[in-house]
Amino acid sequence: MxxxxxxxxxxxxxxxxxxxxxxxxxxxxxxxxxxxxxxxxxxxxxxxxxxxxxxxxxxxxxxxxxxxxxxxxxxxxxxxxxxxxxxxxxxxxxxxxxxxxxxxxxxxxxxxxxxxxxxxxxxxxxxxTEGEYDALDYTIAEREHKLKGYVSIIRGCDKYCTYCVVPYTRGQEVSRPHEEIEREVRDMVQKGYKEVTLLGQNVNSYGKDQPQSGVLFHDLLYKLDKIEGLERVRFLTSHPIDISVELMEAVRDLRTVCEFVHFPLQAGSNRILKKMHRIYTKEQYLEKVALLRSIVPNAKLGTDIIVGFCSETDAEFEETYQLFDEIGFSVAFIFAYSPRKGTPAMRWADDVPEEVKQERLHRLLDLYEKKAAQERMGLIGSQMEVLVEGVNKNGQLKGTTRCWKNVVLDGNESLIGSLQMVDIQGFNHSTLTGIIQRPLILT
Ligand code: SF4
CATH class of the missing domain: 3.40.50.12160 (Methylthiotransferase, N-terminal domain)
Known part of the structure; x- marks a missing residue:
């Protein structure tokens, strides 16, 4: 009972x-x-x-x-x-x-x-499970973290990648009114929040379904940047085709917007990209990455990769591997393909044997780890802005950089909630270690 x-x-x-x-x-x-x-x-x-x-x-x-x-x-x-x-x-x-x-x-x-x-x-x-989307009241969210929080700006996705279930489980794109988002962020800042991560399956589509509002994603970033007390804005996730020059300029110019762009590649072979319905070629993808890096030279990139998609050959996987190596991603989510019921890709044979998928997955993960270690080495000696977020189990302060790197540092708990410039001195596994910069005292 x-x-x-x-x-x-x-x-x-x-x-x-x-x-x-x-x-x-x-x-x-x-x-x-x-x-x-x-x-x-x-x-x-x-x-x-x-x-x-x-x-x-x-x-x-x-x-x-x-x-x-x-x-x-x-x-x-x-x-x-x-x-x-x-x-x-x-x-x-x-x-x-x-x-x-x-x-x-x-x-x-x-x-x-x-x-x-x-x-x-x-x-x-x-x-x-039926009916139209019934907007949630996000103002009642009991957020886990007290300094940084997620803010939904658009739901659903209209891209229909052939492997993806999201357009069927979350429906078509619907943007939230920008006034509502601004209100929510202002309210969070009043409660002490310093950082927001704007969420959507494809945030770059923001506003396209509401042309009457005249506010696209980059416009929203400009509006949020004006909120006093808000220190950082991040956003997840993007479709490469919708990453506009205006957005890149916003990343370059706005105080709050962090220099990190999630740029999901998915595959490095044009045949596989077409089969996935990603609507870009690897050449177009590379052009966009080059454009972003020319506009925002210090931008870091994140990506998603699927290995072993239907009929992917060894040579096509090699193209993904080479591209991954060439571009150098700061953050990557790499998965072996698994068919999802209800998606167009279910029509095709899931014909890459599991052991081949796993071998490709591990090769790419090894490359990612190698590149990540090189990136960490390269950061030693640099200065990075860290939002101090709390204390780790060893009693040290912990925080994150603008490009999602975790950092531990020594310091007083009163610094929690503040932004500090930190000299990066080393790392422990994937976490950077650093010390807070002291003002130079001339004698
Ligand atoms: S992979 Fe991303 S862009 Fe493609 S359909 Fe799914 S949510 Fe949309």
């Missing part, structure tokens, strides 16, 4: 930053209802899993976890599944997991408390 009066909840988030933000909003919704968040599943009356379906592994992890709950006493708790996997699998989840009480897709997260009421009152399973 499931509880009719939940007092505590546990939430676990899988997947991307957008999911993290949406979980923070759901935490806000449940706390407003009077529920207390607990960090131990066993102590919770309500278990909530905010899921991802971008890769097969992500789905298998959640399905494994939920299956395990069904075989334990935890099946008697109220159990909800939200997010992209809920959207993709819909009622089939109930067939496989009869102990799940409700399923809420990405369009319906604002209905969480109503769905919970319906489950409790009716004692029946509930599902909400």
């Amino acid at each position: 499931k509880t009719k009066d939940p007092k505590t909840f546990f939430i676990r988030t899988y997947g991307c930053q957008m999911n993290e933000l949406e979980s923070e909003v759901m935490v806000g919704q449940l706390k407003r209802r009077g529920l207390k968040r607990v960090l131990d599943e066993a102590a919770a009356d309500l278990l909530l899993y905010n899921t991802c379906s971008i890769r097969d592994l992500a789905e298998r992890k959640v399905m494994g976890k939920l299956g395990q709950l069904g075989r334990s006493k935890m099946r008697n708790k109220l159990i909800g599944v939200t997010g992209c996997m809920a959207m993709a699998k819909k009622e089939t989840l109930f067939k496989k997991l009869p102990h799940v009480d409700f399923v809420i897709g990405t369009n319906n997260l604002s209905e969480l408390n109503n769905v919970l009421d319906d489950v409790i009152e009716s004692g029946q399973q509930q599902i909400r």
Whole structure:
């Protein structure tokens, strides 16, 4: 018999930053209802899993976890599944997991408390995965971090890359009104936030679906840059085709905008790029990278790569490898292809053997690690701006640079929340170590 009066909840988030933000909003919704968040599943009356379906592994992890709950006493708790996997699998989840009480897709997260009421009152399973996107009230988000936070600016994606499930789980692009975003950021700054990361599946499309507003992504950056007290603006993620000269100039010119651009390459072979429907060639991609580097010489790049996409040959993988080596990315997310149900690529044979995918994956990861080590060596002796964010388990201050590098340094806790210029002196694994610059005293 499931509880009719939940007092505590546990939430676990899988997947991307957008999911993290949406979980923070759901935490806000449940706390407003009077529920207390607990960090131990066993102590919770309500278990909530905010899921991802971008890769097969992500789905298998959640399905494994939920299956395990069904075989334990935890099946008697109220159990909800939200997010992209809920959207993709819909009622089939109930067939496989009869102990799940409700399923809420990405369009319906604002209905969480109503769905919970319906489950409790009716004692029946509930599902909400249909309908138009119902805008979430982000102002109630209970953000994990107190100095930096995510801000959603656009949802959905119109690009329809053939391997990607996002256009089907998150729908078409819908931009949030810029006034609402500015209000939210101002409110965050008043609460002490120093840094925001603007989120969207393709932030560079921002505003194109709302031509009447006349505010495109770079215009939004100019507006946010005027907010006093806001120190840093980051953004994730971009489609290379939409990275405009105006955006590059904004990265160069605006005080707050960090010099980091996520530039997902995905593959280095033109045939594979075409098959992926990435709508650029490797030559066009290289031209854009060169343009960015000419406009913002200190820009760092991030990327996403998929190895072993349908029919990718050894020679085509070599093209990806060479391009990755040539460009030099500061941050990279590299994955082996896994077919996603409902995507156009499901029509093609997933014909690169798993061991070949893994071999390509590890070769590229090794190259990435080698390049990352070279980058770290090159940073020794440089000065970098660090936002001091907290204290690590060794009692040292920790923070991040404008280009997403983690840094530890010695100093007083009173510096938390401040920006410091730091001399980089070394590194420990992938974390840089440094000391705060002292003013030069002339004798
Ligand atoms: S641009 Fe990104 S989110 Fe959109 S379909 Fe392609 S991979 Fe998916």
